[in-house]
Amino acid sequence: MSDIAAAVRRLPLVGVLGWQDIRQRYRRSALGPLWLTISMGVMIGTIGIVFGTLFRSPMGEFLPWLASGIILWGFLSSVVNEGCTSFIASDAIIKQLPIPLFVHVLRMMWRNTIILGHNLVILPIVFIATGKAISPVILVSVVGFALLVVNLLWVAVLLGAACARFRDLAQIVASVLLVAFYLTPIMWLPRSLPANVSAYLLDFNPAYHLLEIVRAPLLGQLPSAMNWGVSVGLAIVGWTLTLFVYGRYKRRIAYWL
Amino acid sequence: MAFIEFENATVDFAIYNATGRSLKKNLLRVATGGQIGADERGRVVVRALENLTFSLNKGDRVGLLGHNGAGKSTLLRVLGGVYEPSGGRVRIDGNVGSLIDISLGIDHEASGRENIYTRGALLGMTRARVKEHIDEIIEFSELGDFIDMPVRTYSTGMHMRLVFAVSTILRPEILLMDEWLSVGDEAFRHRAEARLSSMVEATHILVLASHSRQLIENTCNRAIWLEHGKIRMMGDVHSVTDAYFGAVPTAAAA
Known part of the structure; x- marks a missing residue:
């Protein structure tokens, strides 16, 4: 707990290191992280055409759904993946300077938030291309995003500590994320599922709820009470567990690196 | 105390x-x-x-x-x-300060000036505090116009002068060192020596x-x-x- 409070006091350091990561990508490259945006845009276009035709979904509905889903999933999965290595990647700093460990997690989060900002450029383009109207509900997505970040932070801390100890866990996490990508409605619409299956793939899928609290308002709908409930519940349970584990093993992390 | x-x-x-x-x-x-x-x-x-x-x-x-x-x-x-x-x-x-591995956190693609801020932040200095000292750091490191060039273009000696100048700004109460730092050519070494000695003198405990x-x-x-x-x-x-x-x-x- 004190480590997290100390990390919050070192927010300027988080900012400096996070920006440094981004600036590194811009060096000697005119577009920098925008290259990722371009490749993501191309991917959205391709998947949109193939799957939209395959599932016979109307493009006006399917493309915005797909674009917002893929952009948010890209953020979620890179935070979880890089969360696994956030302590390992900073081992030189951890072993030399007494900087709160949570700083390294916040740095990773900040870096990915900036990259998400780059990728969001795709959305207005898709909205204009498909003629989708923007409603004021979109502002709710800011609240949803904050809740998503709170959840991802505990996941990253927990995985970061676990992966420092068990190095092959990162590989397992990467595979799980890949599977989750297909199980979560991103490339397909929930209503194309038969009713009896949808309960499993949607209601019991935490990733779906976390995604929905940001994606639904982006697309002009309010997330359901269940989406909010599950996300808040996850944050409370997750942070309780994480604080317990982290409090217990935090001092061992430097030894594991 | x-x-x-x-x-x-x-x-x-x-x-x-x-x-x-x-x-x-x-x-x-x-x-x-x-x-x-x-x-x-x-x-x-x-x-x-x-x-x-x-x-x-x-x-x-x-x-x-x-x-x-x-x-x-x-x-x-x-x-x-x-x-x-x-x-x-x-x-x-x-508060503990360390002069061990003073090159830690240096980004070789970034300019010397950017690295002063990064390194300062790692050492716990606020941006304002670094700004206060930045002219002094640049002057001490004798890098001149090179301060705005990427660090990868520096010679080993220039690199050492830069990190030395930043790291010796602090006046910690407890100072940790692994061997004495010795940097640069003859002329610079004397100034570095004086600066390091004053840092060691100011500290309460030296290890x-x-x-x-x-x-x-x-x-x-x-x-x-x-x-x-x-x-x-x-x-x-x-x-x-x-x-x-x-x-x-x-x-x-x-």
Whole structure:
């Protein structure tokens, strides 16, 4: 707990290191992280055409759904993946300077938030291309995003500590994320599922709820009470567990690196 | 008031061999039979520091002596707050500064100026504080216009001058050093020496690990001789250096 409070006091350091990561990508490259945006845009276009035709979904509905889903999933999965290595990647700093460990997690989060900002450029383009109207509900997505970040932070801390100890866990996490990508409605619409299956793939899928609290308002709908409930519940349970584990093993992390 | 107290501090490193590091193997072992605990989970433990008890007060200039692997660097890391001891108690009052690995965090693609801010932030300085000192840092490092060039274009000497200039801005109450820093050409070395000496003078407690008898005797008033992670001898600097270097006559001549 004190480590997290100390990390919050070192927010300027988080900012400096996070920006440094981004600036590194811009060096000697005119577009920098925008290259990722371009490749993501191309991917959205391709998947949109193939799957939209395959599932016979109307493009006006399917493309915005797909674009917002893929952009948010890209953020979620890179935070979880890089969360696994956030302590390992900073081992030189951890072993030399007494900087709160949570700083390294916040740095990773900040870096990915900036990259998400780059990728969001795709959305207005898709909205204009498909003629989708923007409603004021979109502002709710800011609240949803904050809740998503709170959840991802505990996941990253927990995985970061676990992966420092068990190095092959990162590989397992990467595979799980890949599977989750297909199980979560991103490339397909929930209503194309038969009713009896949808309960499993949607209601019991935490990733779906976390995604929905940001994606639904982006697309002009309010997330359901269940989406909010599950996300808040996850944050409370997750942070309780994480604080317990982290409090217990935090001092061992430097030894594991 | 700077104060350091060690009470039976012990640092153990569990060495996770390929078996321990891998979750899969752990699960498999559970599946193949309950041998856990039979060989204490097959772990090898390296005891880097064992039962260190000492206290340091304001005005102490402590030299750390010992062969490679005696635990000097580990002790410096415990003092720096990187490792919390796995046994015993350590109390450290006062802000700790370290002149170990002063190149840490340098981004070679970034300019010298950007690196001053990054390095300053790592050392806990606010942006405003760095800004206050930046002209002084640039002037001291003698980098001139190179300060806005990427660090990868620097020579080794320029690089060292830059990181030295940033790291010696701080005036910590407890200062940790691993050997004396010596940077640059003859002219620069004199200025660096003066700056480092003033930093050492301003600090309340100095802990300096070194293999040089002359350096320890000139800088320190106390000494700790570590051997296999234990304190072999501790006390007045001359009695410890006499005993340590007396045992190794060739080192004393050097």
